[in-house]
Amino acid sequence: MNAADTETGSAPAHEKQVAASGRRLSVAPMMDWTDRHCRVFHRQITRHTWLYTEMVTTGALVYGDVERHLRYDEVEHPVALQLGGSEPADLAKSAKLGQEWGYDEINLNCGCPSERVQKGAFGACLMNEPQLVADCVKAMRDAVTIDVTVKHRIGIDHSEEYGFVRDFVGTVADAGCRTFIVHARNAILKGLSPKENREIPPLRYEVAYQLKREFPELEIIINGGVKSDDEIALHLEHIDGVMLGREAYHNPWTMANWDARFYGDTAAPKTRAEVLAAMVPYIADQLAQHGGRGLKLNGITRHMLGLTTGLPGARAFRQMLSDPKKLASGDPRLLLEAASQIRSL
Known part of the structure; x- marks a missing residue:
């Protein structure tokens, strides 16, 4: 199965x-x-x-x-x-x-x-x-x-x-x-x-x-x-x-x-920017598959608001991912736009 x-x-x-x-x-x-x-x-x-x-x-x-x-x-x-x-x-x-x-x-x-x-x-x-x-x-x-x-x-x-x-x-x-x-x-x-x-x-x-x-x-x-x-x-x-x-x-x-x-893992972890980039194709795929069953962009991005806590620009990052007008577009590239608000990802 x-x-x-x-x-x-x-x-x-x-x-x-x-x-x-x-x-x-x-x-x-x-x-x-x-x-x-x-x-x-x-x-x-x-x-x-x-x-x-x-x-x-x-x-x-x-x-x-x-x-x-x-x-x-x-x-x-x-x-x-x-x-x-x-x-x-x-x-x-x-x-x-x-x-x-x-x-x-x-x-x-x-x-x-x-x-x-x-x-x-x-x-x-x-x-x-x-x-x-x-x-x-x-x-x-x-x-x-x-x-x-x-x-x-x-x-x-x-x-x-x-x-x-x-x-x-x-x-x-x-x-x-x-x-x-x-x-x-x-x-x-x-x-x-x-x-x-x-x-x-x-x-x-x-x-x-x-x-x-x-x-x-x-x-x-x-x-x-x-x-x-x-x-x-x-x-x-x-x-x-x-x-x-x-x-x-x-x-x-x-x-x-x-x-x-x-x-004890010696592999380099992803950076915050790499984490966000990895989520973009995942979100696009999920919206394509399940958007007709009620899944919205903010149903995924809401979990990511704390990723930039403590960094300059974190407030702007959260605001962008919480903006109803921007979220209504359903465009997962909003993650990358929000990431651009952070000066040290």
């Missing part, structure tokens, strides 16, 4: 093998942000960082438009599909679809605290049912041969008892999960918005460190509040990987040195 878009070409096999060698660094799944266009853009900056889809619910795959939710470009590898759900059979079907479409990993969301997700009985509230999560993991592992991983919080509401997350990880690990992505904050299920849940509960990285000490055979990846390469390096002294979210999205050039520093 040739499910992924291949119009921009796939990465050479040897590059995929290198890229898939470890989840030392990854970009978090973020609703409305890490769509397939965002991931193609991020892949121009870093060859080896793991990329994650937005959360896709099992209902969307079992009853909805599979192609719409799972279509991606081969250049995105290594790329993981994050699922939201709590019915083992539906998760197994969805995971199998993910593998058939060529994803490198299936990740189960046990960390989202939004009320909408809670009404679906999945996300962070699943941490209160570790045996159900274990059953879900087992069902998915029985259905696929790729990695099944879990992303979760360190606690629910205001309890800071380490035993809660330790028992959750232990129970799910017994079902065969070897990789846990630990958002090092509690999830407050009532009274805080998703945004507040990313900011108000205190970060407790030491909990993730303790999980690694107690479960040395597991891959423990930390998430939450990380903003710099030096912070990444400090975390990697204690755990196996680091996942960045908002910082990677709003300041994507922070990823430019990751391949060299954290993966």
Whole structure:
């Protein structure tokens, strides 16, 4: 099944093998942000960082438009599909679809605290049912041969008892999960918005460190509040990987040195100008294929506004890529015109 878009070409096999060698660094799944266009853009900056889809619910795959939710470009590898759900059979079907479409990993969301997700009985509230999560993991592992991983919080509401997350990880690990992505904050299920849940509960990285000490055979990846390469390096002294979210999205050039520093890649990274130039034919092709189905120029360029953060002319760059009249032209060369506003690309 040739499910992924291949119009921009796939990465050479040897590059995929290198890229898939470890989840030392990854970009978090973020609703409305890490769509397939965002991931193609991020892949121009870093060859080896793991990329994650937005959360896709099992209902969307079992009853909805599979192609719409799972279509991606081969250049995105290594790329993981994050699922939201709590019915083992539906998760197994969805995971199998993910593998058939060529994803490198299936990740189960046990960390989202939004009320909408809670009404679906999945996300962070699943941490209160570790045996159900274990059953879900087992069902998915029985259905696929790729990695099944879990992303979760360190606690629910205001309890800071380490035993809660330790028992959750232990129970799910017994079902065969070897990789846990630990958002090092509690999830407050009532009274805080998703945004507040990313900011108000205190970060407790030491909990993730303790999980690694107690479960040395597991891959423990930390998430939450990380903003710099030096912070990444400090975390990697204690755990196996680091996942960045908002910082990677709003300041994507922070990823430019990751391949060299954290993966030992000696190949020269693209410059910002080369990143923008690489996106022009991709955008033209996507608009030609999917423009009739509602895709607009700003549906892709919106992910690129932070590329020039900190450079002289960055404001003019953002304004040009946000100008409704210019965007209405649908001309991907607008990227190059915007780039001309920057004096040191």
